[in-house]
Amino acid sequence: MEFAAGTRKAQRLELADIMGGAYENQTVSVHGAVHARRDMGGVAFLTLRKRDGVVQCVCCGELDLSQAVEEAAVAVTGTVRRDARAPGGFELAATALKILSRPAAPPPVPVSKRRLDLGLDAELALRPVVLRNLRMRSIFKIQEGICKAFRNYLHQCGFTEIHTPKIVRAGAEGGSNIFRLDYFGKKAFLAQSPQFYKQTMVGVYERVFEAAPVFRAEKHATPRHLNEYTSLDLEMGYIDSFTELMDLETGFLQAAMDLLRREYAADLERLGVTLPDVARIPVLRFDEAKRLAAVRYGRPIRDPWDLEPEEEVNIGRYAWEEWGSEFVFVTHYPSKKRPFYAMDDPEDPRYTFSFDLLFRGMEVTTGGQRVHDYQTQVDKMLARGMHPEEFESYLMIHKHGMPPHGGLGIGLERLTMKLCGLENVRSAALFPRDLHRLEP
Amino acid sequence: MEFAAGTRKAQRLELADIMGGAYENQTVSVHGAVHARRDMGGVAFLTLRKRDGVVQCVCCGELDLSQAVEEAAVAVTGTVRRDARAPGGFELAATALKILSRPAAPPPVPVSKRRLDLGLDAELALRPVVLRNLRMRSIFKIQEGICKAFRNYLHQCGFTEIHTPKIVRAGAEGGSNIFRLDYFGKKAFLAQSPQFYKQTMVGVYERVFEAAPVFRAEKHATPRHLNEYTSLDLEMGYIDSFTELMDLETGFLQAAMDLLRREYAADLERLGVTLPDVARIPVLRFDEAKRLAAVRYGRPIRDPWDLEPEEEVNIGRYAWEEWGSEFVFVTHYPSKKRPFYAMDDPEDPRYTFSFDLLFRGMEVTTGGQRVHDYQTQVDKMLARGMHPEEFESYLMIHKHGMPPHGGLGIGLERLTMKLCGLENVRSAALFPRDLHRLEP
Numbered sequence: 060m061e062f063a064a065g066t067r068k069a070q071r072l073e074l075a076d077i078m079g080g081a082y083e084n085q086t087v088s089v090h091g092a093v094h095a096r097r098d099m100g101g102v103a104f105l106t107l108r109k110r111d112g113v114v115q116c117v118c119c120g121e122l123d124l125s126q127a128v129e130e131a132a133v134a135v136t137g138t139v140r141r142d143a144r145a146p147g148g149f150e151l152a153a154t155a156l157k158i159l160s161r162p163a164a165p166p167p168v169p170v171s172k173r174r175l176d177l178g179l180d181a182e183l184a185l186r187p188v189v190l191r192n193l194r195m196r197s198i199f200k201i202q203e204g205i206c207k208a209f210r211n212y213l214h215q216c217g218f219t220e221i222h223t224p225k226i227v228r229a230g231a232e233g234g235s236n237i238f239r240l241d242y243f244g245k246k247a248f249l250a251q252s253p254q255f256y257k258q259t260m261v262g263v264y265e266r267v268f269e270a271a272p273v274f275r276a277e278k279h280a281t282p283r284h285l286n287e288y289t290s291l292d293l294e295m296g297y298i299d300s301f302t303e304l305m306d307l308e309t310g311f312l313q314a315a316m317d318l319l320r321r322e323y324a325a326d327l328e329r330l331g332v333t334l335p336d337v338a339r340i341p342v343l344r345f346d347e348a349k350r351l352a353a354v355r356y357g358r359p360i361r362d363p364w365d366l367e368p369e370e371e372v373n374i375g376r377y378a379w380e381e382w383g384s385e386f387v388f389v390t391h392y393p394s395k396k397r398p399f400y401a402m403d404d405p406e407d408p409r410y411t412f413s414f415d416l417l418f419r420g421m422e423v424t425t426g427g428q429r430v431h432d433y434q435t436q437v438d439k440m441l442a443r444g445m446h447p448e449e450f451e452s453y454l455m456i457h458k459h460g461m462p463p464h465g466g467l468g469i470g471l472e473r474l475t476m477k478l479c480g481l482e483n484v485r486s487a488a489l490f491p492r493d494l495h496r497l498e499p
Numbered sequence: 500m501e502f503a504a505g506t507r508k509a510q511r512l513e514l515a516d517i518m519g520g521a522y523e524n525q526t527v528s529v530h531g532a533v534h535a536r537r538d539m540g541g542v543a544f545l546t547l548r549k550r551d552g553v554v555q556c557v558c559c560g561e562l563d564l565s566q567a568v569e570e571a572a573v574a575v576t577g578t579v580r581r582d583a584r585a586p587g588g589f590e591l592a593a594t595a596l597k598i599l600s601r602p603a604a605p606p607p608v609p610v611s612k613r614r615l616d617l618g619l620d621a622e623l624a625l626r627p628v629v630l631r632n633l634r635m636r637s638i639f640k641i642q643e644g645i646c647k648a649f650r651n652y653l654h655q656c657g658f659t660e661i662h663t664p665k666i667v668r669a670g671a672e673g674g675s676n677i678f679r680l681d682y683f684g685k686k687a688f689l690a691q692s693p694q695f696y697k698q699t700m701v702g703v704y705e706r707v708f709e710a711a712p713v714f715r716a717e718k719h720a721t722p723r724h725l726n727e728y729t730s731l732d733l734e735m736g737y738i739d740s741f742t743e744l745m746d747l748e749t750g751f752l753q754a755a756m757d758l759l760r761r762e763y764a765a766d767l768e769r770l771g772v773t774l775p776d777v778a779r780i781p782v783l784r785f786d787e788a789k790r791l792a793a794v795r796y797g798r799p800i801r802d803p804w805d806l807e808p809e810e811e812v813n814i815g816r817y818a819w820e821e822w823g824s825e826f827v828f829v830t831h832y833p834s835k836k837r838p839f840y841a842m843d844d845p846e847d848p849r850y851t852f853s854f855d856l857l858f859r860g861m862e863v864t865t866g867g868q869r870v871h872d873y874q875t876q877v878d879k880m881l882a883r884g885m886h887p888e889e890f891e892s893y894l895m896i897h898k899h900g901m902p903p904h905g906g907l908g909i910g911l912e913r914l915t916m917k918l919c920g921l922e923n924v925r926s927a928a929l930f931p932r933d934l935h936r937l938e939p
Contacts, residue, residue, distance in 0.1 A: 062779035063828060065750030067743060073657065090737045092702075092900065110657055110705035130900030132737070132871075159737070162900030163873035187895045190703045199703075203660045210650075217513065217550055220643045222729045222911070224930045225665065225712050226678075226689075228938040238666075240680040240689070243718070243934055249666075249680070249689075256930060259939070262532075263630045263639075265550035271711065272665050278683070289662045297530045297572070297599070303507060310505030339502035388503060431572075433603035452939030455627045460532065460570030460602030471662070490664045490696060494683055498668040499699070499892035 074109045078147040082139040089114065089151065090134045090159065092191070093127055095171035103127075105153070106146075106171065107135060108191070112325070115142075115150040122156050130166050130191075132159040168192075179483060186490060186499050197326035199489060202475040204323045206270055208315035209291045209469075216307070218293060219264040223256035225272065229449060231255050232398055236277045249274035252468060254400065255453045257294035258429060261464045262456050268293040270471070280494045282483040283368075283421060285472060287492040294466030301402075301412040301428035301465050305342065305388050308416060308424060308467060312337040312386070330479050335385040335418075341378050342388040345410070348374045364393045368421075375420035390414040392427075399440050402428040402465075412465070419477045426467025433457035514549045517579055518587040528576040529554065529591065530599065532631070533569050535611035545593070546586075546611065547575060548631070552765070555582075555590040562596050570606050570631075572599040608632075619923060626930060626939050637766035639929060642915040644763045646710055648755035649731045649909075656747070658733060659704040663696035665712065669889060671695050672838055676717045689714035692908060694840065695893045697734040698869060701904045702896050708733040710911070720934045722923040723808075723861060725912060727932040734906030741842075741852040741868035741905050745782065745828050748856060748864060748907060752777040752826070770919055775825040775858075781818050782828040785850070788814045804833040806855075815860035830854040832867075839880050842868040842905075852905070859917045866907025873897040 072087055091107030091114070101120040105127060106113050116135045118124055127133055137151035168175055170191045175182065182189050189195055210220065226247050230237040231254035238249040253269050260267040273290040298304065316334045319327060327334065343351070345366070352373035353360050361367070366374075366389070378387035391410040394403050401411040413427025430436040436457050437447045447454060475487040485491040490499055512527055531547030531554070541560040545567060546553050556575045558564055567573055577591035608615055610631045615622065622629050629635055650660065666687050670677040671694035678689040693709050700707040713730040738744065756774045759767060767774065783791070785806070792813035793800045801807070806814075806829070818827035831850040834843050841851040853867025870876040876897050877887045887894060915927040925931040930939055 061742075061782040062822075063742070063745040063749040063782055064779045065746055065753050065777075067746040090902070092902065110659070132900065132902035160871050160900065160902055163898045166899045184892075185895075187699045187702065187892065188899050190700070196703060199661070200659065202662075206660060206662075207650075207654070210647075214647070219550070219640065220646060221639070221929060222642075222646075222712070224727055224932050226714065226727055226932055226937070238680055238682070240678055242678070242937055243716075245937055247937055255939075259627045260630070260929070262627065263636060272662070274666065276683075287664055287666055302501075302503070305503040306505055306507040309503040313505050337505075339504045342501040342503055382502075431600050452624075452627065455625075455939070458603045459606045459628050460572065460600065462530070462532065462572035462600055489661060489700070492664055492666055497666070497682055497685055497687055499695075499895070 074111045074114055074147070077114060077139055077149055077151075078112070080141070080149070083141055083149070084138060086136065086138050086154070087151070088134055088136040090132070093129050093131045093133060096124075096127065096129060105133075105135070107133070108193075113146055113193070115145040116153045117150055118153045118156065122153060124156065126158045126161050127156060128161065128165065130170065131161040133157060134159060179485060183485060183491065183496065184499075190489065194329060197329045198475065198479050198481070198487065200326045201319060201323055201330070201332070201479060202471060202487065204319045205315050205471060205474060205478075206289075206291070208318040209268070209270060209311060211318070212311045212314040213266075213268045213293060216266065216310075218266040218268045218295075219260075221257065221260050221264075221267045221269050222271070223250075223253045223260075223269060225250045225274070229255075229453075231400075236275050238274050238276045251275055252290060253292050254398075257292055257466060258400070258461070258464065259453070259456050261294050261296040261466075262461055265296040265462070266294070278494065282485075283473065285484055285488055285491055285493060288488065289471040291469040291471055292466065294464060296462040296464040298428065298463055298465050301390075301414065301426075302342070304426050304428075304465050304467055305340070305390075305414055305416075308426070308469075309337060309340050312340075332479055334478075336383070337386060339384070340386045340388055340416075341382045341384050342390060342414075343374070343378075344391045345389050345393065346391070348377075348387075348389050352377050365396060366415075371417050371422060372420035375417050378417075385419050387417050388414050389417060397427070399443055399445060400429045400436070402430050403439075418474065421473060421477060423473045423477060424467050424469045426465065428463070428465035431457065431461040431463050514551045514554055514587070517554060517589055517591075518552070520581075520589070522579040523581055523589070524578060526576065526578050526594070527591070528574055530572070530574045533567055533571045533573060536564075536567065536569060545573075545575070547573070548633075553586055553633070555585040556593045557590055558593045558596065562593060564596065566598045566601050567596060568601065568605065570610065571601040573597060574599060619925060623925060623931065623936065624939075630929065634769060637769045638915065638919050638921070638927060640766045641759060641763055641770070641772070641919060642911060642927065644759045645755050645911060645914060645918075646729075646731070648758040649708070649710060649751060651758070652751045652754040653706070653708045653733060656706065656750075658706040658708045658735075659700075661697065661700050661704075661707045661709050662711070663690075663693045663700075663709060665690045665714070669893075671840075676715050678714050678716045691715055692730060693732050694838075697732055697906060698840070698901070698904065699893070699896050701734050701736040701906075702901055705736040705902070706734070718934065722925075723913065725924055725928055725931055725933060728928065729911040731909040731911055732906065734904060736902040736904040738868065738903055738905050741830075741854065741866075742782070744866050744868075744905050744907055745780070745830075745854055745856075748866070748909075749777060749780050752780075772919055774918075776823070777826060779824070780826045780828055780856075781822045781824050782830060782854075783814070783818075785829050785831045785833070788817075788827075788829050792817050805836060808861075811857050811862060812860035815857050818857075825859050827857050828854050829857060837867070839883055839885060840869045840876070842870050843879075858914065861913060861917055863913045863917060864907050864909045866905065868903070868905035871897065871901040871903050
């Protein structure tokens with residue numbers, strides 16, 4: 060009889076151990092992929108790619124390197140030597156090399172080049188290999204950091220993590236941009252957002268969050284739209300105003316930038332990312348923001364009820380010039396542009412207690428206060444020609460008591476994109492889904 | 500101009516602050532839902548439900564309580580008094596009460612009762628309100644704890660979190676239990692698992708994990724199946740044996756039990772959960788486990804290539820009787836019962852380098868080593884009558900080099916179910932999806 064005892068994880072040497080210097084002049088064995096190989100006369104330099112960086116291995120002529128091709132998985136035994144020219148300051152003088160696995164064909168792209176400079180279509184088609192590039196890896200490490208900060212921060216603020224269904228009977232956001240599927244003979248949809256469920260869970264835990272996929276069957280192909288993306292959602296009860304949500308999001312962004320600075324410095328440096336200052340974020344009303352941007356940049360307002368992408372860019376520019384902020388909250392969006400669950404401003408019901416957060420000129424968050432009163436919600440649905448009886452299980456929460464509440468949803472890929480200075484949101488999704496792309 | 504500065508979250512009084520004793524004899528204001536109300540002559544006792552527990556408010560006759568009905572959202576101002584009879588040891592002597600929101604109708608179930616004792620169908624139909632019950636809340640707090648431990652533990656072990664698409668062109672697990680949808684005129688599916696993508700990402704980060712929904716169009720209605728569930732997936736490169744994965748999972752379970760004990764003690768106590776001992780988990784071969792259970796419990800083996808639910812129960816019982824373990828790993832599942840990506844045991848290719856983890860007689864994890872060599876994988880697919888050309892973007896990773904690797908997937912709801920001693924896996928999903936259930 061054998062037992063699994065949970066004790067084996069400590070047995071493996073990591074890159075950080077070597078680069079920390081504790082193994083200088085000692086013989087160690089490390090595994091990794093052959094990231095790059097340079098043959099220089101009697102000596103070959105293998106760059107080993109490990110999960111947390113690369114290590115250079117110097118191989119003298121006696122070693123058989125015939126199978127140590129790029130992207131082979133190998134284990135190298137050697138002596139750790141301090142060398143200022145090596146990445147990380149240490150290299151391995153190899154004495155033995157073992158092939159763990161070898162590729163059937165050379166990589167279709169030069170994985171180890173600093174920049175791959177492929178067109179986006181080619182890059183996305185070859186994603187499984189392209190992502191092995193160190194810059195690509197760094198993008199999604201930063202994405203991981205954002206997600207981690209989101210959960211850590213909300214846990215600290217007393218939020219509970221929830222898991223809500225993605226196959227649903229009714230869409231929360233309305234409109235035609237919803238994927239349909241057959242569910243054992245019944246008509247079903249893919250959730251456009253966890254809206255109904257996160258509100259429901261406010262009645263249970265007061266404060267909840269979910270980081271999960273959402274699905275939008277939008278037919279336009281733009282650099283800012285994905286048909287499946289990761290939404291960082293939160294919902295909070297007992298708010299005294301929707302402005303509390305903006306304050307909470309600012310706190311999250313502060314925590315995220317701190318965490319990235321602390322734990323992802325190498326990735327930020329590799330991508331040349333300068334973290335934005337989020338000490339304070341300016342707040343502008345929708346109508347005021349439109350007016351200010353129109354006046355300053357001489358672009359007439361065409362539709363007073365909507366915000367065009369160019370206007371978002373100009374409002375972002377205005378906030379940067381005026382307050383040195385790369386973020387700006389725009390509040391009080393028009394009621395007719397917001398879903399039926401948005402709370403109208405009682406002083407002027409043409410506008411809602413809602414907001415978007417713009418980052419470097421693009422919307423990365425939508426949020427606001429929700430209707431909590433049953434009759435108010437039913438009336439608002441009726442006024443929009445909706446049928447409340449179709450939303451019975453959702454309206455159950457209003458009927459049986461809901462505190463004043465609100466929430467927001469952050470597009471993880473958009474936030475990553477803008478933070479990393481990428482041109483297209485597809486570059487911030489591991490395996491993006493768009494109008495034409497269903498694989499890899 | 501206003502700014503959001505991320506500073507407001509500290510302004511709110513939490514239950515833990517009061518129950519800590521720091522506010523004794525001071526006047527405070529707390530919000531919450533009226534969980535229960537008892538009128539006793541000139542005095543009324545309101546139990547306020549807050550996100551982290553309940554607090555008792557004693558209201559004398561002068562307060563207008565006419566609107567303070569069950570499930571109303573209120574803010575109570577009062578003096579904190581020490582009282583051993585009150586839950587938590589402190590109560591509030593109310594001096595003012597403000598109604599924040601009131602329900603349109605009384606709750607359809609007595610939310611504040613210790614046990615609701617509803618039938619499962621009724622319970623699930625009324626879930627939005629039922630979940631407000633404290634025992635229900637505790638189930639999903641424990642679920643949160645498991646998920647948190649999974650991420651914390653894997654982050655500590657150098658794993659990277661990933662987000663992979665749920666709309667896919669090909670199913671990873673094969674078979675007919677897959678949901679189809681129309682994707683802009685193309686045939687698409689909902690991912691049965693992140694299998695292809697997590698393997699792909701091993702080529703990038705060596706060690707990856709994802710906690711996300713998966714979808715199975717299984718037509719059978721059993722107490723152990725859901726059509727959508729949360730899968731805790733991990734995949735790890737450079738393993739020296741698939742047994743390393745079992746060791747890693749044991750380490751995770753140890754971390755999870757520690758975290759639950761530390762952070763979720765109140766929820767464990769409320770549900771009467773005794774955490775299992777996971778210091779070491781016995782490991783049995785599939786054929787041996789079947790034989791041992793058959794001999795001891797006198798149940799003849801009907802199919803040597805499959806494990807029936809009753810056999811899982813008996814193997815679990817055997818491990819308990821023999822080694823005092825509520826968990827048992829069963830290894831070397833038959834090749835024909837495992838997917839095409841499973842690695843066969845070269846010493847006997849009828850079996851695979853794979854395992855299931857049984858907990859209290861039910862499978863909660865499936866894992867194993869995967870094929871990493873390109874030709875081996877292509878040959879295995881051909882031998883099964885599959886068409887490798889349909890899996891080109893997946894096979895790209897094998898073609899261009901993959902280290903030896905393996906992984907596992909844990910059913911979050913099943914683990915929660917067994918840990919909490921629930922009879923049906925539906926009770927461990929907030930809003931379960933099954934053959935007949937698409938809402939709430």
